[in-house]
Amino acid sequence: MSITDLEWYKSNSPSWKNPDLKGLDVDGSRYHSKEFMDKEWNHMWPKVWLLMGREDEIPNPGDYQMEEFGRESFLMIRQNDNKIRSFYNVCQHRGARLTFNDLGSAETFKCPYHGWQWRIDGELIEAQDAEDFPEGNPCGKLKLEEVKTETFAGFIWINMDKNASSLKDWLGPVWDDWEAYEIHKWKRYVAQTVNVPCNWKIILDNFNESYHLPTVHAPERAVTKRRMPSGVDTSYRSTQFDLSDEGHNRMIMRAGYGSMQKDGKLEDPLYSVMQEWDMNPDDYTGKGIETREAIQKAKRDNGPERGYTHYKNLRDEQLTDAFHYTLFPNFAVSLWADGFHFLRAKPHPTNPEKCVFDNWWYSSNPDKESAPVRTTVGISKRGEYADRDFFELGEKSLGQTIDQDTAVFILQQHGLRSRGFNRAYFAGQEKRIRRFHEMIESYFE
Ligand code: FES
Numbered sequence: 001m002s003i004t005d006l007e008w009y010k011s012n013s014p015s016w017k018n019p020d021l022k023g024l025d026v027d028g029s030r031y032h033s034k035e036f037m038d039k040e041w042n043h044m045w046p047k048v049w050l051l052m053g054r055e056d057e058i059p060n061p062g063d064y065q066m067e068e069f070g071r072e073s074f075l076m077i078r079q080n081d082n083k084i085r086s087f088y089n090v091c092q093h094r095g096a097r098l099t100f101n102d103l104g105s106a107e108t109f110k111c112p113y114h115g116w117q118w119r120i121d122g123e124l125i126e127a128q129d130a131e132d133f134p135e136g137n138p139c140g141k142l143k144l145e146e147v148k149t150e151t152f153a154g155f156i157w158i159n160m161d162k163n164a165s166s167l168k169d170w171l172g173p174v175w176d177d178w179e180a181y182e183i184h185k186w187k188r189y190v191a192q193t194v195n196v197p198c199n200w201k202i203i204l205d206n207f208n209e210s211y212h213l214p215t216v217h218a219p220e221r222a223v224t225k226r227r228m229p230s231g232v233d234t235s236y237r238s239t240q241f242d243l244s245d246e247g248h249n250r251m252i253m254r255a256g257y258g259s260m261q262k263d264g265k266l267e268d269p270l271y272s273v274m275q276e277w278d279m280n281p282d283d284y285t286g287k288g289i290e291t292r293e294a295i296q297k298a299k300r301d302n303g304p305e306r307g308y309t310h311y312k313n314l315r316d317e318q319l320t321d322a323f324h325y326t327l328f329p330n331f332a333v334s335l336w337a338d339g340f341h342f343l344r345a346k347p348h349p350t351n352p353e354k355c356v357f358d359n360w361w362y363s364s365n366p367d368k369e370s371a372p373v374r375t376t377v378g379i380s381k382r383g384e385y386a387d388r389d390f391f392e393l394g395e396k397s398l399g400q401t402i403d404q405d406t407a408v409f410i411l412q413q414h415g416l417r418s419r420g421f422n423r424a425y426f427a428g429q430e431k432r433i434r435r436f437h438e439m440i441e442s443y444f445e
């Protein structure tokens with residue numbers, strides 16, 4: 001069997017339905033025009049499932065998470081029956097925001113303006129001068145406006161459309177792919193939330209293609225520009241690309257391509273990963289390509305005793321290879337056997353040339369493992385989970401790879417404003433971008 005044989009992959013990770021593209025022209029105005037932003041806000045965002053919160057951050061009744069999203073803000077609240085319900089974060093008296101606190105615990109939400117008190121199930125229980133309302137006492141009558149809420153993979157998802165189909169139907173084949181990893185048990189080790197001066201779709205476009213990997217991310221030390229330091233083969237010829245009917249995309253790239261220096265010695269992080277799994281990486285000098293099966297075997301043999309309970313559910317390629325998903329409309333993840341690189345872009349409330357970008361990392365959480373946790377920004381100590389860190393782009397590093405990505409986001413935002421740009425001229429391997437824009441357009445019909 002050839003290591004570059006794409007058919008091998010397809011037999012293991014069966015292709016999705018891969019619907020035909022319509023051939024939409026993707027012009028620059030959709031990245032900077034207020035009109036296009038309004039169309040998205042009026043027709044698309046109120047209809048889609050959005051990944052918004054994390055169940056384990058609000059474990060007890062009354063615990064809540066507030067998440068801003070464009071012009072809206074939502075409260076996800078753990079109820080007395082342990083379920084999570086979500087509400088618009090807005091008082092029904094005269095529209096004040098109830099809280100700007102992003103995480104907390106409350107018995108009631110007391111509006112800072114006139115003091116109306118809302119119970120965690122959304123009922124109004126106290127209003128000043130309640131007898132003075134010609135339309136009747138608002139208590140027991142008014143409720144916070146609720147939004148549809150479901151949970152999956154430990155995340156809280158909301159949909160502003162009360163008639164939305166179930167989250168499972170929405171996720172389609174992504175649901176089955178992710179279930180095996182037991183992601184609900186994983187813990188967050190990086191949580192950077194950054195204001196970025198570009199349209200939110202520039203970020204999703206970038207995560208919808210691997211064409212930029214050799215030019216933007218190729219480390220100088222690499223022997224060929226098709227190799228990533230983790231030993232992933234980034235050539236489109238050996239990459240599996242999939243589109244789902246639901247509008248989500250997947251890309252699978254094989255590891256074990258061998259990440260070697262000129263003398264054939266393996267490089268980090270592959271070098272250290274082999275040591276962590278009790279292999280001698282020097283035995284693989286000049287034979288990087290053989291590391292893939294060796295790591296799979298080591299994880300298979302030693303994973304369970306180290307507490308990696310999900311390995312039994314994973315196929316061999318899921319133990320080593322790069323599985324990348326883009327979930328329509330605004331979420332992307334690189335999913336590794338032990339890492340969930342959470343990449344989300346949220347629109348700015350009013351400015352189409354700004355957005356909020358989340359660069360987070362969740363790691364599997366085996367009970368017995370004390371090895372360091374490899375994240376997007378470096379190595380973390382196991383058990384040292386991350387609180388949320390809000391900042392402006394440039395104030396801190398997002399990790400080498402994402403710093404490289406954000407630099408091109410800005411370049412592209414500037415260029416897309418130009419009269420000199422007509423439309424994108426896509427490569428075949430960039431078809432997921434066209435599909436993404438065609439999905440957005442489908443909400444305008
Ligand atoms: S706006 Fe909330 S109590 Fe008046």
Ligand SMILES: [Fe+2]
Nearest residue numbers: 212216217405
């Ligand atoms: Fe990138």
